[in-house]
Amino acid sequence: MFLISLTLCGESADEKVAGWTYSSIDKTRTQNDILTYGWERWFGMGIGDATGDGLPDIVSGKWFYRNPGGDLLSPWPRSELGHAMDGVFVLDVDGDAFGDVIALRCNEQYWLEAEDAEGTTWRSTRIGTLPICNHGISAQGYTMARLFGKLQYLVVSNHENSLFAIEVPLHPEETPWPSVVVTPDGATEKGMVASDVDGDGDLDLFTACSVPSRPVQDRQTRVCWFENPGVFKDGWLRHEIGDLEHKGDRFAAGDINGDGREDLVVSEGRWPGEEPDASLFWFERPPELKQGHWTRHTVATGYSMNSLSLGDLDQDGDTDIVVGEHKGPDKKLLLFSNQGDGGFVSQLIDTGKENHLGARLTDFDGDGDLDITGFGWDTFQYIHLWRNDNPLRLHP
Numbered sequence: 001m002f003l004i005s006l007t008l009c010g011e012s013a014d015e016k017v018a019g020w021t022y023s024s025i026d027k028t029r030t031q032n033d034i035l036t037y038g039w040e041r042w043f044g045m046g047i048g049d050a051t052g053d054g055l056p057d058i059v060s061g062k063w064f065y066r067n068p069g070g071d072l073l074s075p076w077p078r079s080e081l082g083h084a085m086d087g088v089f090v091l092d093v094d095g096d097a098f099g100d101v102i103a104l105r106c107n108e109q110y111w112l113e114a115e116d117a118e119g120t121t122w123r124s125t126r127i128g129t130l131p132i133c134n135h136g137i138s139a140q141g142y143t144m145a146r147l148f149g150k151l152q153y154l155v156v157s158n159h160e161n162s163l164f165a166i167e168v169p170l171h172p173e174e175t176p177w178p179s180v181v182v183t184p185d186g187a188t189e190k191g192m193v194a195s196d197v198d199g200d201g202d203l204d205l206f207t208a209c210s211v212p213s214r215p216v217q218d219r220q221t222r223v224c225w226f227e228n229p230g231v232f233k234d235g236w237l238r239h240e241i242g243d244l245e246h247k248g249d250r251f252a253a254g255d256i257n258g259d260g261r262e263d264l265v266v267s268e269g270r271w272p273g274e275e276p277d278a279s280l281f282w283f284e285r286p287p288e289l290k291q292g293h294w295t296r297h298t299v300a301t302g303y304s305m306n307s308l309s310l311g312d313l314d315q316d317g318d319t320d321i322v323v324g325e326h327k328g329p330d331k332k333l334l335l336f337s338n339q340g341d342g343g344f345v346s347q348l349i350d351t352g353k354e355n356h357l358g359a360r361l362t363d364f365d366g367d368g369d370l371d372i373t374g375f376g377w378d379t380f381q382y383i384h385l386w387r388n389d390n391p392l393r394l395h396p
Contacts, residue, residue, distance in 0.1 A: 019390060065078055300346060367390075
């Protein structure tokens with residue numbers, strides 16, 4: 001089966017998929033507390049069970065949202081993490097009964113610990129002062145992983161293309177937390193994903209990488225993976241995968257064509273984003289990693305796709321793709337249903353709701369399928385939730 005390449009404008013074969021219930025988790029968010037330029041927004045979104053009830057909660061910007069359970073349509077109780085905090089991770093830092101959050105405030109990093117089981121108040125400990133700030137407040141690129149199979153690591157990018165890995169130590173009260181510079185040649189404001197690319201048992205990093213010889217506007221159009229050295233140190237080895245047409249924005253890894261090897265999926269971000277010329281690609285991992293060529297496949301082309309996630313949404317055993325548009329007249333949320341061999345069928349979930357660093361997949365209601373959440377940049381007031389009512393489930 002051939003890949004379907006779609007242009008997401010004008011006439012389209014897309015049809016809105018029945019069986020998704022939309023609700024707003026929040027529609028009263030303000031701009032960031034630190035306004036140097038006047039346009040600053042929040043970038044953070046972290047998902048995890050912070051209250052111990054078995055249901056994933058959300059941190060986004062300076063707010064914590066407690067999962068109400070049930071049909072997810074009840075209000076999500078909201079509390080503030082602290083002035084100008086931008087929550088990006090929910091994780092268990094110290095093994096106690098209360099939830100923990102990692103938040104960024106420009107060039108300061110914080111560990112926030114709930115002071116009660118409901119997460120209504122939080123106390124903060126500064127864990128670092130890495131120069132990660134971009135766009136005036138926080139970092140657009142971040143991920144969490146067990147890079148060395150033991151402790152958790154937080155990876156963030158900065159405005160000067162560096163990638164930093166921060167170790168969550170055994171004794172988190174001892175600050176600053178250890179950190180290394182993975183590479184000074186990443187890409188500002190871009191995402192990344194951890195994956196065991198070379199199969200040696202530790203996690204490497206996929207992201208965009210800079211090409212200094214190119215004009216400034218085209219320097220982040222190359223895709224790379226950075227090889228984990230097996231120890232916590234600076235300077236991971238860079239391997240180039242291929243080029244994009246425009247800047248790579250979001251990254252995800254998964255087996256797209258069913259050959260047992262993890263491939264790379266990349267969406268392009270465009271600014272100002274007035275033309276539908278951003279593409280969604282997947283790069284096919286070769287059988288012989290160090291000698292083979294990663295083949296680039298086009299899935300679709302549309303408006304700036306600053307949101308991307310992978311998961312088996314139709315429960316047929318293969319990896320599907322969800323993207324959300326940040327720009328364009330329709331602001332589409334799209335599901336690309338994998339046909340099993342890397343060919344896709346496009347299905348429209350919703351329109352009119354901007355996604356920026358969103359389209360996150362999580363089973364929020366515990367019913368066994370993946371729901372979708374996201375937030376906007378232009379429409380920064382909103383946090384969106386699409387509850388999956390199993391519209392595509394193939395088995396009863």
